Amino acid sequence: MLMQYMEQIEALGLNIFFASIFFFIGMAIHDVLKQGKVPKFGRYIVWLVLFLGCSGFIAKGIIQMTWETTGIS
Template sequence: MLVEHLELIEAIGLNLFFLFIFGFIGLSIYDVMNRNDVPRMGKVVVYFVLFLGCAGFIAKGIIQFIWESQGVG
């Protein structure tokens, strides 16, 4: 049973790892910006860039899922 689903378990684990890493990076950035009194516009730009990184991984996952379901990859 475990050997049959090893690839799925690895994919889920990797996605959870990325979720944890992005969350940890977000909390670290939040702490650094609050300690240094960063202006509101600077915070918006930093969080937007962090969001774009997360959105890239999400888009990659969706594209990969679609391609694999159609037999492309």
């Protein structure tokens, strides 16, 4: 029974891995910005870039999921 769901388990594990990596990247960036005493405008730019990177992966996942459910790919 486990072999039937192996693909789904792998996909879920990969998504959790990417979410944890983005979390740790965010924590590291927060620490560097805090210790470097970066001005607010610079902090906003850094967080915007991080958010855009995360949203790209989220958009890719949503597009891939909709394509797979409609049978395009």
